Amino acid sequence: MRKIYSSGWPKDVLAFGFMLFLVILCGQLNAQTRRYVISGKVTDAKTRETLPGVAVRLSSTTAGISTNASGDYSLPADVAPGQYTLTFTYIGYKAVSRTVQLAENTSVTVNAEIGQDAVGLDEVIITGTSEGTTRRQLGNYVGSVSGEELNKGAAGNxxxxxxxxxxxxxxxxxxxxxxxxxxxxxxxxxxxxxxxxxxxxxxxxxxxxxxxxxxxxxxxxxxxxxxxxxxxxxxxxxxxxxxxxxxxxxxxxxxxxxxxxxxxxPVVSxxxxxxxxxxRKKMPVNMAPLKFGGPTDGPGALTQDIISLVGGVLPTNTTPVTRYDYQDYIFxxxxxxxxxxxxxxxxxxxxxxxxxxxxxxxxxxxxxxxxxxxxxxxxxxxxxxxxxxxxxxxxxxxxxxxxxxxxxxxxxxxxxxxxxxxxxxxxxxxxxxxxxxxxxxxxxxxxxxxxxxxxxxxxxxxxxxxxxxxxxxxxxxxxxxxxxxxxxxxxxxxxxxxxxxxxxxxxxxxxxxxxxxxxxxxxxxxxxxxxxxxxxxxxxxxxxxxxxxxxxxxxxxxxxxxxxxxxxxxxxxxxxxxxxxxxxxxxxxxxxxxxxxxxxxxxxxxxxxxxxxxxxxxxxxxxxxxxxxxxxxxxxxxxxxxxxxxxxxxxxxxxxxxxxxxxxxxxxxxxxxxxxxxxxxxxxxxxxxxxxxxxxxxxxxxxxxxxxxxxxxxxxxxxxxxxxxxxxxxxxxxxxxxxxxxxxxxxxxxxxxxxxxxxxxxxxxxxxxxxxxxxxxxxxxxxxxxxxxxxxxxxxxxxxxxxxxxxxxxxxxxxxPVSLISGQPIGLYYGSYFARDAQGNLLLTPAGLPQTERGVQTDPTNPTAQRDAAGQPTGTVLRKVIGNPxxxxxxxxxxxxxxxxxxxxxxxxxxxxxxxxxxxxxxxxxxxxxxxxxxxxxxxxxxxxxxxxxxxxxxxxxxxxxxxxxxxxxxxxxxxxxxxxxxxxxxxxxxxxxxxxxxxxxxxxxxxxxxxxxxxxIDFGAVPVPRSFNFGLQAKF
The missing domain is CATH 2.40.170.20 (TonB-dependent receptor, beta-barrel domain)
Incomplete structure (x- = not known):
């Protein structure tokens, strides 16, 4: 790999970590131990149903295992005789501990019932390090969603x-x-x-x-x-x-x-x-039986609806048409x-x-x-x-x-x-x-x-x-x-x-x-x-x-x-x-x-x-x-x-x-x-x-x-x-x-x-x-x-x-008009806006039409509107914040x-x-x-x-x-x-x-x-999110 892709400084850290790894690996010492087998069954305290996948671990040792599909476990442990704590942890359930005395008998049975943990303080959270921690230890919020909860409703992804x-x-x-x-x-x-x-x-x-x-x-x-x-x-x-x-x-x-x-x-699912x-929803469309524009209104007047000005004039001629809803052909x-x-x-x-x-x-x-x-x-x-x-x-x-x-x-x-x-x-x-x-x-x-x-x-x-x-x-x-x-x-x-x-x-x-x-x-x-x-x-x-x-x-x-x-x-x-x-x-x-x-x-x-x-x-x-x-x-x-x-x-x-x-x-x-x-x-x-x-x-x-x-x-x-x-x-x-x-x-x-x-x-x-x-x-x-x-x-x-x-x-x-303005929320819509009177009503033209506000753009977010002698907007087109997404x-x-x-x-x-x-x-x-x-x-x-x-x-x-x-x-x-x-x-x-x-x-x-x-x-050319109905089957063999 070329040199540009290495910052340089962490090499010493890596070398130290690698040396430490070798030392602790080669320096492992074993105390005098015996082989014990701890076995049992784990069930739900409420329903009495067996629980597969419950983590079972013997404290102060490296011994750990999970229960099988029948809720059973068999945990081998090479440890010295003595008193230990056996812990049972499962997502969404309270952690349970059992004291176990390991002595002459090398086969020990420990059953456990664990209850659902509505609080979740003992739920194990993996926070980016090699070992998990319980939620009670966290100083910050961590949300968790189980696979079962995730798949409710068949979301699809x-x-x-x-x-x-x-x-x-x-x-x-x-x-x-x-x-x-x-x-x-x-x-x-x-x-x-x-x-x-x-x-x-x-x-x-x-x-x-x-x-x-x-x-x-x-x-x-x-x-x-x-x-x-x-x-x-x-x-x-x-x-x-x-x-x-x-x-x-x-x-x-x-x-x-x-x-x-x-x-x-084996469990087959x-x-x-x-x-x-x-x-889910169709957009309503124009179904009027006519269009604006006729043969005398210039090229293209029969093949388009003349909504806007043509040469500064709005055509008033109309032509009969049959309208369609194109959504029926697209969706x-x-x-x-x-x-x-x-x-x-x-x-x-x-x-x-x-x-x-x-x-x-x-x-x-x-x-x-x-x-x-x-x-x-x-x-x-x-x-x-x-x-x-x-x-x-x-x-x-x-x-x-x-x-x-x-x-x-x-x-x-x-x-x-x-x-x-x-x-x-x-x-x-x-x-x-x-x-x-x-x-x-x-x-x-x-x-x-x-x-x-x-x-x-x-x-x-x-x-x-x-x-x-x-x-x-x-x-x-x-x-x-x-x-x-x-x-x-x-x-x-x-x-x-x-x-x-x-x-x-x-x-x-x-x-x-x-x-x-x-x-x-x-x-x-x-x-x-x-x-x-x-x-x-x-x-x-x-x-x-x-x-x-x-x-x-x-x-x-x-x-x-x-x-x-x-x-x-x-x-x-x-x-x-x-x-x-x-x-x-x-x-x-x-x-x-x-x-x-x-x-x-x-x-x-x-x-x-x-x-x-x-x-x-x-x-x-x-x-x-x-x-x-x-x-x-x-x-x-x-x-x-x-x-x-x-x-x-x-x-x-x-x-x-x-x-x-x-x-x-x-x-x-x-x-x-x-x-x-x-x-x-x-x-x-x-x-x-x-x-x-x-x-x-x-x-x-x-x-x-x-x-x-x-x-x-x-x-x-x-x-x-x-x-x-x-x-x-x-x-x-x-x-x-x-x-x-x-x-x-x-x-x-x-x-x-x-x-x-x-x-x-x-x-x-x-x-x-x-x-x-x-x-x-x-x-x-x-x-x-x-x-x-x-x-x-x-x-x-x-x-x-x-x-x-x-x-x-x-x-x-x-x-x-997506914009960034100092002191304002991110991504505001900033653009021209309607002229309004002192009461906030639309200020219409003499023809009864809305119009753009005009005046002096004294400030990006607080412009000054102006009116002529007739009370109509005058000056340059004004802009301000018109929306916040x-x-x-x-x-x-x-x-x-x-x-x-x-x-x-x-x-x-x-x-x-x-x-x-x-x-x-x-x-x-x-x-x-x-x-x-x-x-x-x-x-x-x-x-x-x-x-x-x-x-x-x-x-x-x-x-x-x-x-x-x-x-x-x-x-x-x-x-x-x-x-x-x-x-x-x-x-x-x-x-x-x-x-x-x-x-x-x-x-x-x-x-x-x-x-x-x-x-x-922004809504522009996007496929709408559909409504869906799902029928599902889940089976285990």
């Missing part, structure tokens, strides 16, 4: 399954393609120019979830992960929680743990789900299946989990679909009493047949809103060819559905391996490596049109002459991403006294990532040819490459006092090759503390313990940096090739290089409490956080005399302040009936500071009722406040296809009403609040039936109803900006 289940998270499905991109924000925006999505770690592998694409469609790369393979997910919201993971975790961490095998007879999806009822088969089991020393999955789902846009085939194998091997080995391999192959997306002229969802809807788009000539749809040279929507072919194919391998050593008592050495390697291929084929389509890029037509050098298009792009990480963690537990214990941890990590892409394209295709080689007019190809590395080391110290007071401190140093040598290495601190007041003698004396069960207070502070906030070479001058006088030359970028830029720096303070009452039937978790990011990486405008127009620099900051509530309740719980409820409430306020005077506009695919708050309400073997679950999600940018809706009015245009056709509003509103940007800013019936599910668990260990049948519905005031689109839960931190709430 990992991130949609997390919606509404994690406090502090805003999870948005950007569009409704079967593999459509997702965006996840934990506690608001963490950067401006780079993504605010969290770091994803799957079984120790740092995974790629960038919405990279080889077509124009953004895919959610976590769609490659099979939800049925997931055991649990842990979500760490802030820098205080993520400091131990390094600076790539500045936006939080989502840890995914897949299922592992347990000792015992099979699940199958059938899904039917459809368009469909879609179906899909999700089949999963797994086998798990093993012996005391070798455990395995293997699975195969096949998922296929049609999109609600005709001729779109997504198919995924996956194989997974996880193995855990006990090498010796002081060493264990684990490995995992996941292979995924996926294929997506798509249609173009976003702001384009061959986008099926968008094209219906940029042509008048009185064309019979299914009409064909005598040769069976489709017809043109107007003089504009637009593409017929049916051509896009039937003839344009776009596809993405992905091969992906995620692999991990780990070695854990217990060389001496209380010392653990854990080494882990991970690889995420993916190869993508994308193709786009636009056949030559048989009718007039514009020759402009994006339409790829041949014009009225069907120019053979331009008509048709073929393109191909290949991309690869390779991520490698390896981590060494050493943990030492030391009991200082009987009441005070210490845990010391030291670790080192190295991460490397490279990516490459090549592309080729051409226009002017011969008949029946779909490849780039058949193009008569080749386009300039592309070849891009990038690589960088990140490495770091940390030390963390924990103290535990009386098992109720906990302190943690940590320091970490990270370096990244994307920054210059002088700014590459940065140091970050972390500190946290928690106090379980209800576990003290003081609490016992208050007399409240009969109804107040748990009180825990906690606080945490953490620092982090954005070490991947710029591209691998963005700090350097870049050059592009050009032809000059017949020779190849180079031209410099317009952005000036800056070797001195440093990583953005984030610090966060979190304060919280966990309270539980009435025998843990009612619980409240509360978090307050204050997150600040300084040294933002932004482009600063500089004088053109420098030879550049901008310079990459560190300036400005942003902050997020918020609160999070998680309320849990179990109003009824007995042997036959239970009712559980969960409420999540999240509120975040963000703003940018010191980002310069004026307004910084951010380009996006809808030309929406950030919600006031978001939350969810979940109710789950169980009666014997029948379970019913309802989930409501909501987002209140905020606006959406209705780009499609506005263009539909401009071509006469929308309902506002219909009102003008029918004389319900004055002639020229659409034309008057069209260029007032405030018209596109609409209410974005919503309440959604996210999920309704009903399941029946039959239990054991003849040859089946377990059988469950279920039916569910997802995204069934949305209560909102968003008239400008299909769904206010939309984001055409993808994973962008600043471009939010």
């Amino acid at each position: 990992v991130l949609t399954g997390l919606q509404g289940k994690v406090a502090g998270a805003q999870i948005t499905q950007n569009q409704g393609d079967p593999a459509g991109g997702m965006s996840v924000r934990l506690r608001g925006v963490s950067s401006v120019n780079s993504s605010s999505d969290p770091l994803y770690i799957i079984d120790g592998v740092i995974a790629n979830n960038a919405t990279s694409s080889v077509t124009d469609n953004q895919q959610n790369r976590l769609v490659d992960i099979n939800p049925a393979d997931i055991d649990r997910i842990e979500v760490l919201n802030g820098a205080a929680a993520a400091a131990i993971y390094g600076s790539r975790a500045n936006a939080g961490v989502v840890q995914i743990f897949t299922k592992r095998g347990t000792s015992g007879d 099979f699940s199958s789900t059938y899904t039917n999806s459809n368009l 469909r009822n879609a179906s899909g299946v999700d089949n999963n088969l797994s086998i798990s089991g093993g012996s005391e020393k070798t455990k395995f989990y293997t699975s195969a999955s096949y998922f296929t789902n049609q999109g609600i846009v005709k001729n779109t679909d997504f198919t995924r085939f996956g194989l997974r194998a996880n193995v855990d091997q006990t090498l010796a009493k002081w060493a264990t080995f684990r490995a995992g391999l996941n292979f995924v192959r996926s294929n997506a047949n798509e249609k173009p997306y976003g702001n384009g002229l061959i986008v099926p969802v968008g094209i219906q809103w940029i042509i008048a809807n009185f064309h019979d788009i299914q009409k064909r000539d005598v040769l069976g060819n489709l017809q043109a749809v107007g003089e504009r040279g637009r593409v017929n929507p049916v051509s896009i559905i039937e003839d344009i072919l776009q596809a993405q194919r992905t091969n992906r391998v995620l692999a991990n391996a780990g070695l854990k050593l217990f060389p001496i008592k209380n010392l653990t050495v854990d080494y882990n490596i991970g690889i995420d390697n993916s190869e993508q291929e994308g193709t786009l084929f636009v056949p030559p049109y048989t009718y007039n389509v514009s020759t402009a890029d994006g339409s790829y037509g041949g014009g009225p002459t069907l120019d053979p050098a331009q008509n048709g298009f073929a393109g191909k792009r290949n991309a690869s991403q390779y991520l490698f990480n390896n981590d060494l963690n050493i943990t030492y537990d030391f009991p200082i006294t009987s009441k005070i214990s210490s845990t010391s941890q030291i670790g080192y990590s190295y991460q490397y990532q490279n990516g490459s892409s090549t592309s080729a394209a051409g226009r002017g295709l011969a008949p029946f040819v779909q490849t780039v080689g058949g193009a008569s007019t080749p386009a300039v190809g592309g070849d891009g490459r990038s690589e960088f590395s990140v490495e770091g080391a940390y030390f963390q110290q924990n103290f535990k006092v009386n098992n109720n007071f906990f302190l943690t401190g940590a320091v970490r140093m990270d370096g990244s090759s994307v920054f210059g040598e002088d700014q590459r290495n940065q140091t970050y601190l972390k500190g946290s503390g928690s106090y379980v007041v209800s576990s003290t003698k003081f609490w016992e004396g208050l007399g409240v313990s009969s109804w107040w069960d748990v009180m825990k207070i906690r606080a945490a502070y953490g620092e982090s940096g954005n070490l991947t906030g710029i591209g691998a070479y963005e700090r350097l001058n870049s050059y592009s090739t050009a032809s000059y006088l017949g020779r190849t030359s180079f031209s410099s970028s317009t952005q000036q290089a800056n070797e001195d830029v440093m990583p953005e720096r984030q610090n966060e303070l979190e304060i919280g409490t966990d309270l539980f009452f009435l025998k843990n039937r009612f619980g409240v978790t509360f978090n307050y956080y204050n997150k600040k990011v300084s040294d933002l990486l932004l482009s600063r405008q500089i004088a053109p005399t420098t030879g550049f127009t901008s310079k990459l620099d560190n300036f400005g900051s942003l902050e997020n302040k918020g609160i999070e509530f998680l309320v849990t309740a179990a109003p009824v719980r007995n042997s036959n009936f239970s009712w559980d409820a969960t409420i999540i409430f999240n509120r975040n306020r963000n703003k940018a500071t010191n980002v310069g005077a004026g307004v910084t506009a951010f380009a996006n695919n809808s030309s929406g 950030n919600p006031d708050w978001n939350g969810s309400l979940v109710n789950e009722i169980s009666y014997k073997k029948l379970s019913f679950r309802v989930q409501l999600d909501t987002e209140q406040g905020g606006q959406r940018w209705a780009a499609d809706w506005r263009t539909s009015q401009g071509v006469g296809a929308g309902k506002v245009a219909e009102a003008e056709h029918l004389g319900k509003v004055p002639r020229g009403f659409v034309n008057a509103n069209y260029n007032i940007e405030e018209w596109r800013s609409q209410p974005g609040h919503w309440v959604k019936l996210r999920d309704v599910s009903l399941s029946y668990r039959f239990g054991t039936i003849k040859y089946l260990r377990d059988l469950t049948l279920s039916v569910s519905g997802r995204n069934l109803i949305s209560w909102d005031d968003f008239v400008g689109g299909y769904d206010p839960e939309v984001n055409s900006g993808g994973q962008s931190s600043i471009v939010r709430g």
Whole structure:
């Protein structure tokens, strides 16, 4: 590997760690021991059902095992005779300890009953180090979702399954393609120019979830992960929680743990789900039996609706027309299946989990679909009493047949809103060819559905391996490596049109002459991403006294990532040819490459006092090759503390313990940096090739290089409490956080005399302040009936500071006025607005039409309006903040009722406040296809009403609040039936109803900006999120 990818300083740390590893491995001493076998059965304290997968561990030793499918365990232990403690831990259950005396009898039986842990204080959380910790020790909030909870409702992929289940998270499905991109924000925006999505770690592998694409469609790369393979997910919201993971975790961490095998007879599990999806809501369209414009109104007057001015005049002539709803030709009822088969089991020393999955789902846009085939194998091997080995391999192959997306002229969802809807788009000539749809040279929507072919194919391998050593008592050495390697291929084929389509890029037509050098298009792009990480963690537990214990941890990590892409394209295709080689007019190809590395080391110290007071401190140093040598290495601190007041003698004396069960207070502070906030070479001058006088030359970028830029720096303070009452039937978790990011990486405008127009620099900051509530309740719980409820409430306020005077506009695919303004929230809509009188009513023209406000732009956010002698607006067009895509708050309400073997679950999600940018809706009015245009056709509003509103940007800013019936599910668990260990049948519905005031689109839960931190709430060419119904079966053999 070339020298540029090593920061240099951690080599000494690595050498020291390696030497320490050798010393402790070679210096292992064995006391005089005997072989004991401790066995027993673990059952649920309430239902008396056996529990597979319960972790059983003998304290002060390395001996540990999990119960098998029948709840049995047999734990061999080579230890000296004496008294020990046997602990039983299981996700969602209280930890149980049993004292065991090991003496002459080498076979000992210890059975245990464990009860569900509504509080979760003893739940084991993996916090980025080799050893887990209980929730009671954490000074920061960590959300956890079990695999069972994740898969309720058949969400179809990992991130949609997390919606509404994690406090502090805003999870948005950007569009409704079967593999459509997702965006996840934990506690608001963490950067401006780079993504605010969290770091994803799957079984120790740092995974790629960038919405990279080889077509124009953004895919959610976590769609490659099979939800049925997931055991649990842990979500760490802030820098205080993520400091131990390094600076790539500045936006939080989502840890995914897949299922592992347990000792015992093999267990075969099979699940199958059938899904039917459809368009939840159709947009109302203009069905007026006439159009504006006639034969005397100029060229094209009969083939388009003349809504706007023609030569400064609004035509009043009308022509009878028959109108169509193009949505009927674009959308469909879609179906899909999700089949999963797994086998798990093993012996005391070798455990395995293997699975195969096949998922296929049609999109609600005709001729779109997504198919995924996956194989997974996880193995855990006990090498010796002081060493264990684990490995995992996941292979995924996926294929997506798509249609173009976003702001384009061959986008099926968008094209219906940029042509008048009185064309019979299914009409064909005598040769069976489709017809043109107007003089504009637009593409017929049916051509896009039937003839344009776009596809993405992905091969992906995620692999991990780990070695854990217990060389001496209380010392653990854990080494882990991970690889995420993916190869993508994308193709786009636009056949030559048989009718007039514009020759402009994006339409790829041949014009009225069907120019053979331009008509048709073929393109191909290949991309690869390779991520490698390896981590060494050493943990030492030391009991200082009987009441005070210490845990010391030291670790080192190295991460490397490279990516490459090549592309080729051409226009002017011969008949029946779909490849780039058949193009008569080749386009300039592309070849891009990038690589960088990140490495770091940390030390963390924990103290535990009386098992109720906990302190943690940590320091970490990270370096990244994307920054210059002088700014590459940065140091970050972390500190946290928690106090379980209800576990003290003081609490016992208050007399409240009969109804107040748990009180825990906690606080945490953490620092982090954005070490991947710029591209691998963005700090350097870049050059592009050009032809000059017949020779190849180079031209410099317009952005000036800056070797001195440093990583953005984030610090966060979190304060919280966990309270539980009435025998843990009612619980409240509360978090307050204050997150600040300084040294933002932004482009600063500089004088053109420098030879550049901008310079990459560190300036400005942003902050997020918020609160999070998680309320849990179990109003009824007995042997036959239970009712559980969960409420999540999240509120975040963000703003940018010191980002310069004026307004910084951010380009996006809808030309929406997305802006950055000092002292204001991130990503505001800033543009022209309606003129209003002193009472706030629209100030109309003498013709009764709305108009743009005018005056003097004295201040970017508080301009001064002016009026002429007639009381009408005068001066320049004014601009101000006209919308904010950030919600006031978001939350969810979940109710789950169980009666014997029948379970019913309802989930409501909501987002209140905020606006959406209705780009499609506005263009539909401009071509006469929308309902506002219909009102003008029918004389319900004055002639020229659409034309008057069209260029007032405030018209596109609409209410974005919503309440959604996210999920309704009903399941029946039959239990054991003849040859089946377990059988469950279920039916569910997802995204069934949305209560909102968003008239400008299909769904206010939309984001055409993808994973962008600043471009939010844009509705432009996005496939709407469908409504789906699912029928499922789960069986174990």
